[in-house]
Amino acid sequence: MSSETKQILTTDGIPLEVSLKKAEKKNKIKAFLLVAPLLLFLFITYVFPIGEMFTRSVDDRMVTNMLPKTFEAMEKWDGKELPPEEVFAGFYSDFKVLVENQTQGKLGQRLNKEKNGFNSIIKKLMRQIKRNKIDESQSIKEQIMKVHKRWRDVEYWQAIKRTAPPYTMAKYLKGMDMYFAADGSIAQVDEDRRIHRILWLRTLEIALFVTIFCFLMGYPIAHLLATLPMKYSNLLMICVLLPFWTSLLVRTASWMILLQQQGVVNDFFVLIGLVADNNRPEMMYNKVGTYVAMTQILLPFMVLPLYSVMKTISPSLMRAGKSLGGTPFVAFWKVYFPLTIPGIGAGCLLVFILAIGYYITPALVGGASGTLISNQIAYHMKSTLDWSFASAMGLMLLSGVLVIYWIYNKLVGVDNIKLG
């Protein structure tokens, strides 16, 4: 607008532009206030706790807090030869406090993870201190070194120094079967102990194959549902929606009954002579069980988005394709299929996201060879109580999921998720 045009005024004498902006701002605030309660609630109970998982996963302040004087003295130590007297003295006074509070055991456990053999020499030193064997007027370095030969080994002091920083990425490395070696470099775990990498790969593999199976099975029936007359398709839609609304545990239970060795599926295989009665295959507690059950459970999430896209494709397009000389296959491939790609993207991404974090079904029918990364997280939360490691693994999984979610949001838009 050029300044020469006369400003339009509202009845109150305020320029229209200002008045409009004011109203706009008011509306913005109104809209935001409606969303605010949920947003605030989610931030407090959900988003921040996930952030807290991160602090927990990198937190390594335990030793830092236990040995403050030691680390202060260690700042001057180059870490190549045995530390000087001050470090020993600092360590001695820190350790005395721990012995008084009877918390030296935790230090021993933590340091033992850093370097094997720490637990026993910590205990030995503790006993010496309790018996007042250490004379504080003499060189503490000499006396500690006499307690056990490992206290004379520089590697053990290097291990203590490594625990100095309050934050560590060690849990993330552990999640990828790597660790900090003695010299601070990143090293690989021995080949036969790389359990986590196997789990990550297996999770990806199962999620990928479940997505493919769901696509292969979901595409034909979505097409059928979209092309059949309403009265038939509504009836068949129930076959898709009933499992969708049924409890996950009920569906898993039914697969456990079907797939067990004396189960219906095996009975059927015996009946048609596929397997011998005394040689029934194990179909549960392995990957097969996980694949079959997860495919059935996630199939509705593939069918529904595909169906809603296919429903919008006019049947006359296929007819046009055929009338222009295409065979039905060509018409399908060149006309119909490209139009369904948005639905394929939505369905596949949704199924993949859900499959990659699946927990209940693999835990029940997966056995040892069919469990996923989620089961490992639950195991560390409940059994080993290594919550920081569980948090680290969880966040590694989450970052993967968020990347796919971001792609999904770009391609499909979260507000386009179709439910039922």
Added chain:
Amino acid sequence: MALPSYTETRYRIWHYFYVAICTFVFFFLIAPLFVIFPLSFNAEEFLVFSEGMKRLDPDAFSFRWYHEMVYGTKNPWGLAAKNSFIIAIFATIGSIILGTLAALGLSSRHMPYKGLIMAVLISPMIVPLIISGVAIFFFMAKVGLAATHTGIVLAHIILGTPFVVITVTATLSGFDHSVTRAASSLGSNPVNTFMKITLPLILPGVISGGLFAFVTSFDEVVVVLFLAGLENTTIPVQMWTGLREQLSPTILAVATCLIILSTLILVTAELLRRRSERLRGINR
């Protein structure tokens, strides 16, 4: 799907192949649910079809496990069912209130950062449950709500709101905003307008979102496993323990009841969806 008479043989074969595939997939989807029905009437203690059942011998069937489910000694199902319903009802109410308000805000064209906020609000549906479980557990333990009904209800509100937000936003997308403006111009205050005009129109969306929230809470086990103490056990938790430890046919009796419940919910949801589609059709 009858084929025209001029169809070539190879397309005819392909068509029957296609129908066969579809039949198989529908069977694969629905059949597992039906294996539970007959087995829950098994007179024996095993989860396999006994010889008697295969011969349809009436003695092989009984209501034993239903009796066990309701009157069994030291049985957890009564408490679990009570807890499940209480938690699911409160979680649904909470999800509906928070979700509907948020959806109203999100549907306003004045809403700033719409995409980003929507992505955050939907995230509990996308983030793997195990991660949500860990995070919510840390929070509830910190504020002292672990192993309480309140804690579980709050957790289920988190998981349930995305569904309400999605369904209500979808309903509002076909909503004619001029009716609310008309109400305002006739002197109605915003609350009155919402109660008398907006809410009745978006009610199908609100209820179907509420059904999703209810089912999510009623079926949720991962987060509850982290949060629940012995007092807060729910039906899914009991089923989970049962399936892991001793497989008793009582579980199948419970599962049958759950299938009936989900059928009822499905019918309600379908009727609502059709009603809302019809309404939106009129608006267009």
